[in-house]
Amino acid sequence: MTTKPAPKIQRGKRRRSLEYHDSIWGYCFIMPMFLGFLVITIAPIIATFVFSLTDKNMLRPDTTFVGLKNYADLLSDPIFQATVRQTLQFTLLLLPANVIISLLLASLLKDKFKGCGFFRTAIFTPVVISVTVWGVLWRYIFQTDNGLVNSLLKMVGIQGPQWLFNTTLAIPVSVFVTLVKGIGMNMVIFIAALQDVPTEYMEAAALDGASKPRRFFSITLPCISPSIFLVLILTTINSLRVFAQIKALTNGGPGTASYVMVYYIYQMAFGSYKFGLASAASVILFLIIVLLTVLQWNMRKRWVYHED
Amino acid sequence: MKKTISLFLVLAMLLAALSACGDGGSATSNPPAGGNTDTPASSAPTDSPSGDPVELTISIWGDEARAAAFTESLADFCAANNCTVTINTCAVADYYDKLSTQLGAGTASDVFWVADSKEGTYISGGWCANLRDVLEADAAWDIGDFYENVLERTDYIGDGGIYGVPFSFGVRAIFWNKTLFEAAGVKTPAECVADGTWTYETMFDLGSQINAYDSAKIGVRLWPVGNIGNAINDFADIWRAYGTDIVNSNSTEFTLDSEGGIKSTQLVYDAMFKQNAHAKPGDDTAFLSGNVAMARDVFSYMRNIAEGSVDFEWDIVPQPYGDAGKDGPLYTGYAYWCANANGDHVELASKLIRYITSSEKQLEWCGTFLTPRASVMTSDTLLNRGEGYPSPESIKAAFVDSVDERGLTGYTATADWTLFQTTAEQYHELIWAGSYSVEDGIAALKEASQQYLNR
Missing domain, CATH: 1.20.5 (Single alpha-helices involved in coiled-coils or other helix-helix interfaces)
Known part of the structure; x- marks a missing residue:
């Protein structure tokens, strides 16, 4: 026992x-x-x-600790201030346009019909193209004298602007090129989300006499809100980190009119070899991204369906 | 216990990984102290102790075909010095990012190319070895054959050293489309040269007539305007033709805010926006397309056209004159062979540079690179390029006689020359974008850029 x-x-x-x-x-x-x-x-x-706390220069042997001097220099640098503004402008233009247009395209292409495969493929294809190739291609399309856009405008008697050499147009044109490149991915995410919306809800709402817009805003949107949240987060982060399109399209110009954060960091690191300053700018970009992501994450509780 | 063992494992593997990342103390990224003396490595034997061939690494911009051609060209040197060469190529757009990173990390090649716009940064940073002793050790190398001051101008440190040997210089000529001029019935650049009316004003006037004949055609393209890239390179010839420049001879003062500087810059602005004579900013139409009547480019561009199967006839003429006439010197940039002062085989690398920059070798490469050696510039090999190229007389007039007549100068690059160039480029772009008038843009550029000049 x-x-x-x-x-x-x-x-x-x-x-x-x-x-x-x-x-x-x-x-x-x-x-x-x-x-x-x-x-x-x-x-x-x-x-x-x-x-970021040193004066590290890639081509100089000595590195000294400078504390927060790099941050102070950056915050008082008018070019950096303009760069932050331009980066936020880029994000604010891209974000709503990307979400609305990709959702619209997904709504149009979620159901199967003759030719829908072609349209889905055509819209998704830019996603898999190299971003540099994409940028160079659009630079030729937006050429001033013999670019496709201005040649078409010339055919109808309009003298096109210098799309890439205009301080007002440089950022919007870059946003447009980025939008067309990335919209396919978001469209696919939305198509998958839209196809998961229970049809019973829609049928019940239709029987109750709900109009199509009412069904969209009261049923579809809440049901796909987790996907919208995902797209918002990803698009925000990617737009704050945009670089290759700017490098290929405008090279930051004219002047510094299309400088964005990562381009500024690149210029500091590889144009001026000031790694300390570039690192400080990287840390600031990191903090901006973290701040915006945390903000979006906390706000999700108010509008994202299926979340606590 | 479990946690302890796990932690131990993590630390052990981390340590192993970090050890593997180390270089065993054999390399350092620090340049030689003061930047003006050879490192101890420079006196190290060039043969490996085992008798195995030493591997020399070379970084150049270009493609694999160029690397293969250099490897072949260096075969005799390798055989004589018991070494092999490995040539790393890179697109020119990424070249300096890569080279700087490698130098900083202590992994740069033994030999590398540097253009004059960057040489001030690299040489004053101490990354380039002094080649003078090795070059002077061979009398046949003939140091006096080089154009005046072209070797001495690499002495940024002031110790009398030669820190790079030029393999290419960039005097430019005007390439013109004979077929297009004939179709438009416009007086040709060759006729203007012959009757002594070949000035910038005339050139832009011809360009305007070409555009009036066909608005899809571009009269003049002085530089790849799609992205200006380097305003100083782009404008130097014009400024000098009008008796001025962006900086004084030792790059201590900004001088473009002179009458000639404003006039010459305004001339180009008007050619773009008032005369429709010059390609507008943001346009990349190439001369090769046949849609550009006149384009300025370097010697090696002839090969691009000759091998490009273009469907039009073309020729070259010297660059036009400005108000300064024959007293306006032509601008050139230089590209140099440099030896990594911090490399493992500095002496052998220096010998390789001496070998590849000998007059025989530079003659071998003159189809690709125009070398500032008198013996090369007057050789039949350079002038008789063969079928598909302009006549020897045209080549001589455009690339040799024009230099003899007007002279040739580069810039004294400062340590911050890259920043100066970037700033100059930014303000020129703002002028083209209409944010500044020419005069105000130049004034703003002066204020923004003075800090990057020699102090």
Whole structure:
């Protein structure tokens, strides 16, 4: 009788031993990924924070600690101030246009009809094209003298503007090119979300006499709100980090009229070799992205369906 | 216990990974102290202790075909010096980003190319080795064969060193489309040269007539206006033709706010926006397309056209004159071979530069690069380019006689020359965009850029 509990203890020990044994192997298996994450992601982030407190210049041997001087210099630099404004302008123009147009396209293409595959493919194709190739292609389309756009305008007697050499147009044109490139991805996300909206709700609302706009705003939109939230977050982050389109289209010009944050960072790091200043600008961009993402994340509770 | 072992494992593997990332202390990213002396590595033996061939690495811009051609061209040098060469190519647009990163990380090639706009930064930063001793050790290399001052101008440190040897210089000529001129019935640049009326005003007037003949045609394209890129390169010839420049001879003062500076810049502005004579900003139409009547470009562009199977006839003439006439020197940029002062094989790298910049080798490459060596510039090899090229007389008049007649100068780049260039470019773009008048734009540029000039 007294020996009966012993096997239970042994079984428990063996189980724990097996769990322990498995967990060790588990850690070993994730270790390469974890180390890669540390070395490729975490270490550069830490290095960026550290460099931002120094006057590091890639082509100078000496580096000294300068505290928050880089941040002070940046915040008092009129070009950096304009760059932040232009980046936010880019985001504010792109975000609503991207969400509304991709949702509109998804609404049109969610149902199967003859030719819908062609349209879906045509709209999605720019997503898989290299962003640099895309930028160069559009630079030719927007050429002043012999570009496609101005040639078409000339055919109807209109003298087209210098699309890429105009301080007012440079950012909107860049937004347009970015919009056309990325809209296919958001459209696919919305098509998947729209196809998941329960048809029973729509049928019940139709029976109750709800109009199409009412059904869209009262049923469809709440049902796809998690997808809208996802698209908002991704588009915001991507628009704040825009670079290649600007580099290929306007090279930041005319003057600094189309400088955006990442282009400014690139210019500081590889044009001026001022890594300390570029790192400080990177940290500011990081903080802006974190701030906007946290803001959106907290606001989701008010309007995202299925969320607590 | 489980947590302890896990933590131990994580730390152990992290340590292993970080150790693997280290360089074992064999390399350093620090340049030599003061930047003006050879490193101890420069006196290291060039042969490896084991007798195995030493591998020299070279960074150049261009494509794989160029790398293969250089590898072949260096075959004799490799055989004589028990070494091999590995040539890393890169698009010119990304070249300096890559080179700077590699220099900072201590992984740059033993030999690399640097253009004069960047040389001030690299040389004053101490990344380029002094080549003078190695170059002078071989009398046959003939240091006196180079154009005056072209070697000495790399001495940013003031120690009398030669920190780079030019393999290319960029004197430019006007390429013109014979077929288009004939179709338009407009007086040709060659006729203007012959009757002594070849000025910038005349050139823009001809361009205007071409555009009036066909509005889809561009009269003049002085630079790739799609992205101006480098306003100083683009404008230097015109400024000098009008007796001025953007800076004084030692780059200490901004001088473009002179009468000639404003006049010449205004002339180009008017050619773009009033005469419709010049391609507008934001246009990339190339001469090769046949839609440009006159384009300014460098010697090697002839090869692009000759091998480009164009369906029109073309020729070249010297650049036009301005108010300064023959006293307005032509501008040139230079591209240099430099040895990595922090590399493992500085002496061998310096010898390689001496070899590839000898008159024989530069003659071999003269179809691609115009070299500031008198012996190369007057050679039959350079002038007789063969079928599909302009006549030897045209080439001589455009690229050799014009230099002899007007002279040739570059800029004394400052350590912050890149920033000066960027600022100049930005303000020129703002002038083209209409944000400033020419005069106000130049005044604003002066205020913004003076900080980057030599102090």
